[in-house]
Amino acid sequence: MTTRTRHPFLxxxxxVASLVGVTAHAQEGSPRxxxxxxxxxxxxxxxxxxxxxxxxxxxxxxxxxxIEKLPRVGALLDPDLERIISLKPDMVTVYGSQTDxxxxxxxxxxxxxxxxxxDLSDVTKTLLELGARVGRTExxxxxxxxxxxxxxxxxxxxxxxxRPRTLIVFxxxxxxxxxxxxxxxxxxxxxxxxxxxGDNVFADLKQQAVQATTELIIARRPDVILELRADPxxxxxxxxxxxxxxxxxxxxxxxSGRVHIIADLRTVVPGxxxxxxxxxxxxxxxxxx
Amino acid sequence: MTSITQRLTLTLLVFxxxxxxxxxxxxxxxxxxxxLARVFDRSIPFADNPDAQIFFxxxxxxxxxxxxxxxxxxxxGVIFQGLLRNPLATPFTLGVSAGAALGAMLAITxxxxxxxxxxxxxxxxxxxxxxxxxxxxxxxATARHRGMSTNVLLLAGVTMNAFFSALILFVQYFADFxxxxxxxxxxxxxxxxxxxxxxxxxxxxxxxxxxxxxxxARPLNLMSLGPDAAxxxxxxxxxxxxxxxxxxxxxxxxxxxxxxxxxxxxxxxPHLVRLLVGADHxxxxxxxxxxxxxxxxxxxxxARTVMSPLELPVGVITALIGGxxxxxxxxxxx
Numbered sequence: 001m002t003t004r005t006r007h008p009f010l011x012x013x014x015x016v017a018s019l020v021g022v023t024a025h026a027q028e029g030s031p032r033x034x035x036x037x038x039x040x041x042x043x044x045x046x047x048x049x050x051x052x053x054x055x056x057x058x059x060x061x062x063x064x065x066x067i068e069k070l071p072r073v074g075a076l077l078d079p080d081l082e083r084i085i086s087l088k089p090d091m092v093t094v095y096g097s098q099t100d101x102x103x104x105x106x107x108x109x110x111x112x113x114x115x116x117x118x119d120l121s122d123v124t125k126t127l128l129e130l131g132a133r134v135g136r137t138e139x140x141x142x143x144x145x146x147x148x149x150x151x152x153x154x155x156x157x158x159x160x161x162x163r164p165r166t167l168i169v170f171x172x173x174x175x176x177x178x179x180x181x182x183x184x185x186x187x188x189x190x191x192x193x194x195x196x197x198g199d200n201v202f203a204d205l206k207q208q209a210v211q212a213t214t215e216l217i218i219a220r221r222p223d224v225i226l227e228l229r230a231d232p233x234x235x236x237x238x239x240x241x242x243x244x245x246x247x248x249x250x251x252x253x254x255x256s257g258r259v260h261i262i263a264d265l266r267t268v269v270p271g272x273x274x275x276x277x278x279x280x281x282x283x284x285x286x287x288x289x
Numbered sequence: 290m291t292s293i294t295q296r297l298t299l300t301l302l303v304f305x306x307x308x309x310x311x312x313x314x315x316x317x318x319x320x321x322x323x324x325l326a327r328v329f330d331r332s333i334p335f336a337d338n339p340d341a342q343i344f345f346x347x348x349x350x351x352x353x354x355x356x357x358x359x360x361x362x363x364x365x366g367v368i369f370q371g372l373l374r375n376p377l378a379t380p381f382t383l384g385v386s387a388g389a390a391l392g393a394m395l396a397i398t399x400x401x402x403x404x405x406x407x408x409x410x411x412x413x414x415x416x417x418x419x420x421x422x423x424x425x426x427x428x429x430a431t432a433r434h435r436g437m438s439t440n441v442l443l444l445a446g447v448t449m450n451a452f453f454s455a456l457i458l459f460v461q462y463f464a465d466f467x468x469x470x471x472x473x474x475x476x477x478x479x480x481x482x483x484x485x486x487x488x489x490x491x492x493x494x495x496x497x498x499x500x501x502x503x504x505x506a507r508p509l510n511l512m513s514l515g516p517d518a519a520x521x522x523x524x525x526x527x528x529x530x531x532x533x534x535x536x537x538x539x540x541x542x543x544x545x546x547x548x549x550x551x552x553x554x555x556x557x558x559p560h561l562v563r564l565l566v567g568a569d570h571x572x573x574x575x576x577x578x579x580x581x582x583x584x585x586x587x588x589x590x591x592a593r594t595v596m597s598p599l600e601l602p603v604g605v606i607t608a609l610i611g612g613x614x615x616x617x618x619x620x621x622x623x
Binding site for chain 2: 076176178210213255
């Protein structure tokens with residue numbers, strides 16, 4: 001990197017800082033070579049100040065920018081076991097549902113951090129567990145406290161305002177209103193929208209994802225449609241994709257122009273920035289105030 | 290023995306009546322109660338009339354999609370069974386659906402977009418994929434033989450199915466979680482087309498295929514005696530085989546691009562129809578097309594209501610009915 005060659009002092013300072021960091025948390029039992037498959041956990045590790053100990057990440061990790069340099073070792077369905085073991089990790093974060101990988105890693109005596117994402121309250125719970133595991137308990141409490149505080153601030157802000165009935169779309173076929181799947185009344189995205197002052201139109205369907213047919217969408221009459229994306233969308237695409245909802249003109253959200261495409265990682269990753277994500281959604285639902 | 294004209298008229302009346310009834314009843318059934326009076330109330334502007342929108346935007350296109358896809362798959366099934374002289378052949382036996390699935394999957398995984406043309410990419414890609422599969426199988430089946438070997442056709446088709454499935458897994462490797470989920474849903478087959486545009490696009494192909502099928506009825510009857518016997522009665526066997534293969538493949542590709550690879554329609558319907566009307570293709574073909582339409586609309590009505598308010602993809606229902614039926618057919622034969 002050019003900054004490094006231009007600023008040898010900076011490089012030196014970074015080196016010293018990281019060495020100091022290493023000695024500071026070289027406590028017994030705290031992992032030094034961490035592999036994280038899970039975007040939310042990767043973000044947490046960096047927020048906890050243990051990012052320098054992350055040696056590899058999963059295919060879908062996008063944040064923070066420091067991970068760009070790290071090797072990728074697959075994802076939920078296709079973990080690269082050989083790469084993982086050859087990197088000699090002393091902690092691997094895995095989804096609870098990755099039973100094969102768990103068995104294999106346990107056989108290889110690699111310590112695991114089990115993760116399952118469920119609802120919003122699990123974010124701070126996971127953060128505290130992870131903090132304890134990597135020897136960053138204090139920082140974890142700080143972060144968890146900040147998340148709770150920020151969430152409460154948003155809840156206060158939207159309290160008493162009219163709660164729009166909201167359709168939360170995770171994905172659909174490109175260019176058409178087909179294969180739409182939406183958030184049911186369970187999971188962190190449902191919780192985030194609820195905290196941001198919206199009522200999920202599929203709150204009564206207790207599953208994370210619902211196949212939302214045209215009929216269901218017309219019948220549920222959402223006031224707002226939120227399409228959540230992890231990847232950036234260009235302004236032209238944005239306008240076109242919002243326009244694709246036009247045929248459902250009896251849906252209040254379409255009629256009043258309240259179809260919003262939010263391309264913001266913070267709204268789809270249940271990580272340390274989840275309160276910011278809730279804030280983003282609240283601003284879309286209730287305007288900036 | 291009644292004449293063919295009489296039998297055909299009777300068949301068309303009975304099965305045609307069934308299809309028309311299904312098309313009329315289909316839009317009345319759904320997860321949401323709607324008022325028919327409000328649906329047809331012209332004094333309410335369409336944009337403010339959710340009942341009318343559910344009827345005209347959600348249910349009617351879905352019902353018509355069921356009719357079109359069901360008719361195409363069922364009659365294509367008849368053609369393939371006649372062409373391959375194998376009762377277990379389906380529209381998907383020769384790799385058409387796997388090619389279509391690969392196309393759709395590429396479009397979904399890599400986010401191809403044709404929205405500047407105003408059409409979604411997945412149906413176009415799936416149709417292109419099915420054409421590719423058909424082309425390869427056709428070239429293989431005609432390459433080394435004078436004429437068209439149905440054995441090579443069958444083996445090439447089955448192999449292409451396996452090969453495309455491998456490619457599908459390979460592409461799947463690049464798909465993220467949401468895309469994988471969407472692909473899986475696509476593979477289940479789904480008639481929720483939410484506009485008339487996919488139907489209009491598929492209509493010319495459907496008309497062309499049905500016209501060819503009508504011409505093919507007599508040749509297929511002759512071919513059921515074996516290619517040599519058919520030849521000796523003056524049939525251009527190769528020409529008929531080509532026409533059968535291409536038209537049925539086109540119909541299948543078009544059907545899959547509208548509704549995804551809805552399974553088992555192409556095998557259940559022809560066999561049920563043969564049980565009822567006999568083996569004469571002049572009767573079996575129109576009866577299968579009409580009954581296929583009614584059958585798929587019926588299955589979709591079940592799919593839309595059985596877990597209401599959730600709506601299942603129709604392929605789940607046809608597979609649940611079709612799987613056991615297929616096994617029954619297999620056991621009965623051997």
